[in-house]
Amino acid sequence: MTFVPKSPGVYFQEIPSGARTIVGASTSIAAFVGGFARGPLNIPIRMFTQADFETGLGGLNSDYPTSFAVSQFFLNGGGQAYGVRVSPDATAAIVVMDDATNNATLRATAGRQVGGVSLDDPGEWGDNIRIDVDAITPDPTTQFNLTVAEIRDVDGVEVARRTEVYRNLTLTAGPRNALDVVNEASAIIQLSRDPGWAGNGLPVPTGYYSGPVTLADLAGITPANDIDVDLGAGAETVSVPFTAPPTTLAEAAAGLQSGLRAAFPADRLWAQLTVTVVGDRLRIVPGRASPDYDPGTVISIADSVSDLAQRLGLDGALDRANVEQYAPINTPAAFQSVATAGGDGAANGAADLRGDRSTRTGFYALDDVRSFNMLAIPEASELGSVANLAAVMSAAATYCTEKRAMLFIDPPEDTDTIEEAETWLGEVADAGLRMPNLVTYYPLVHLPDPGSENRPRPFAPSGTMAGVWARTDRQVGVWKAPAGITARLSNVVALDHVMTDQENGVINPLGMNALRNFDIPGNVSWGARTLVGADLLASDWKYVPVRRMALFIESSLYDGLQWAVFQPNDAPLWNEMRSAVTSFMQGLFRQGAFQGSSPRDAYIVKCDSETTTQSDINAGIVNLFVGFAPLRPAEFVVVSIQLQIRQDG
Structure with a gap:
């Protein structure tokens, strides 16, 4: 102008x-589709490190081979990946907490927010959720604290894997509304309430709460006191010695805690019991470090010997004896009305891995990702036949062509010899899967399995090679073949088949890439052909770096020329x-x-x-x-x- x-x-x-x-487009963003130990279903989870993988999809798990592919990607040099968890019928763990009138008031479901949307996080991992509620707040009538933990077993002792604490929550509208605060921040649970629920009170605190205790009650305590504690197998008399009447609730709590712990030295559950002061009440919570720990246990304390239980408001007439912790594995009791364990679901089939584009499930969930360059679906090779493999890979190949991405296709686990590899490759060709964006490697790689004391197991090589590709791109460029003595396979203990030069000479002209073992460099990638790289086909896209270079240029120009749309079409x-x-x-x-x-x-x-x-x-x-x-x-x-x-x- x-x-x-x-x-x-x-x-x-x-x-x-x-x-x-x-600007050059990215070339080494990998996507993995399959089963994982945790994570929302059919939602791409972005990961930059092994820690992100652990948090987002549960990390390595012996039951899920795709988890090893993701881990291998990072161990071999990968820097950014997406994981899509699919499962036909996985279920999320659920806990429903009641108010003091035994009406449901708050539901906790294993899940988290992704993109501002609350999503279930199904799987057996949710059985490890533990929830504590307490009323140690400025206003116990309207506020409560919530402690959420995901526990794990270490040598028979339950310890917290991660813990989240939310203080001064309310169930009314405002800045501390429990649903708003927890659902936005938690990586473990999502809270909800049903409109028809009659319960309008706060969730009942966990543990055992005494009645109100006054200074006059404390003054009446004698030096020698007994109390009956019922652990579910009958009442047991416990001596709680006080040298003098306690003058504060804190002294009463310390004396009661010391006496109860000393009474059960062989039971770690009770030997770590704690007694704390909450307002004018005492709260008793058994320890959690026990192989016999049952978070659903309801503590029962009666008074049949002395007046200690009555003095401390601990007699059986109290109205708030709750479960030790709210947990999905509880039998509904006390003030927990619903307990639903999580389930991992059945093995994935072809339809689960493929999914449907209209619902953005399976690998079509990657429509929500701006770009990816490599796709691996390791479970597809274990579907029992090449027909089932093709049911997934044929659609995936078309999808990758559209997205300008490469697709790894893995040989099945029982491909033990060169002859079997040839036969399988012929069946793959007959199924119409010789396409320029497809690549395969042979043999399988042996990786240490932490779930089996790190004994090696065979796994699909696609995750390892995706990492090698990413490392090569970073060190040189996409135009360099991801092969040779510098293309070492990290964390690969052994190869499923030790190949000779003659055997390598059989599969290489067919478009199958070899993984080899040499004395000095160790296990390396020793091939760089696409599935149209068979010599007889004489394809322009014979080599992986040539095909990837073309895709890189296409993607870069596609993104970099968007400004030209609707400009005057002239010189x-x-x-x-x-x-x-x-x-x-x-x-x-x-x-x-x-x-x-x-x-x-x-x-x-x-x-x-x-x-x-x-x-x-x-x-x-x-x-x-x-x-x-x-x-x-x-x-x-x-x-x-x-x-x-x-x-x-």
């Missing part, structure tokens, strides 16, 4: 340079597009991404009246032609040696 000054002076006008920058636009793409290709040339000693030999960019005719202009089309001379891997290095004989004299 022309600037028209209104008065004398000095004016500045910032003029755009007209230069457009195209100025063509010049600007040509300049931007040339600058991008020249940058790749300087990095050594192409063949040729000069830009003219390495690439060509054309966008003018020859590529875009008047008919194209009338149709709203602008045509850009980009060509490049790819670097092909030196698959065969031939050294010729000639013996020269020197004759003296």
Whole structure:
């Protein structure tokens, strides 16, 4: 727009340079679809580290082979991945807490928020959820504290894997509303209430609460006191010695705690019991470090020997003897009205892994991801037949072509010999899976399984190779073949089949990539062909780096030329597009991404009246032609040696 000054002076006008920058697209974002120990179903979980994997999808689990693929991706150099958990019938753990009138008031479901939406997090992991409620708040009539823990067993002792504490919560509208506060922050549970519930009170605190205790009650306590404690197998008399009547509730709590602990030295549940002061009451909670721990136990204290229980308000007439902790594995009792254990569900079938695009399930859940470059579905190879494998991979291959991504296809676990690998590859070809965006590696890799004392087990190689690809991209570039003595396989204890050069010479011309073991470099990737890389096919996309380089350029230009849409379709636009793409290709040339000693030999960019005719202009089309001379891997290095004989004299 022309600037028209209104008065004398000095004016500045910032003029755009007209230069457009195209940034190279990412090449090493991996996606994994399959079963995991935890995580919301059919939702892509973004991960950058093993810690993210542990938090988001439960980490390594012996029951889920896809979890080993994700772990191998990070161990071999991968930096960003998405995991999509699928399961036909997994269920989430649920706990319903009641108010003091035994009406349901608050439901806790294993889950978390993803993108601001509360989602169930199904699986048996939810059975490890423990919830404590207490009323140690400024206003116990309207506020409560919630402690949520995910526990694990260590040598028969339950310890907290992670703990979340939420204080001064309410069930009314406001900044401390329990549903709003917990649901936004928790990685363990999501809270809800049913509209028809009659319970409007707060959830009853866990543990055993005394009645109100006054200083007059404390003054009446004699030095020698007994109390009856019922652990579910009959009442037992416990001596609680006081040398003098306690003068404060804290002294009464300390004396009662000491006496109860000393009475049960062999039971870790009671030997770690705690007695705390809550307002004018005493709260008794048994210890949790016991192999016999039952969070649903209701403590019962009676008074049949002395007046101690009555003095401390601990006699059986109290109205708030609750479960030790709310937990999905409880039998509904006291003030917990519902306890539903979580379930992992059955094994995934072809339909579960494939999913449906209309509902964004299976690998179609990746529609919610902006971009990914590699897809692995390790469980597809264990579906029992190539027909079942094709039911997943045929649709996945089409999907990856659309997304400009590569797809790993793994051989089944019983592929033990070169002959079996040949047979399987032939069946894959017959199923129509020889496509340029597909790649396969043989044999399987043996990885240590923490669930079996780190004894090695065979696993699909796709996760390991996805990590090797990402590492190679970072160290050199997408144009470098992810193979050779530098393409080492980390954390791979052994290969399922130790291949000879002759055996390698059988599968390589068929488009199957070998994983080899050599004395010094160890286990390495020793092939870089796509599934159309068989010699007889003579495909332009024979090699993995060539195909990936093309996809990289396509993705980069797709993202980098969005600005051109709806611009006037004439020479100025063509010049600007040509300049931007040339600058991008020249940058790749300087990095050594192409063949040729000069830009003219390495690439060509054309966008003018020859590529875009008047008919194209009338149709709203602008045509850009980009060509490049790819670097092909030196698959065969031939050294010729000639013996020269020197004759003296």
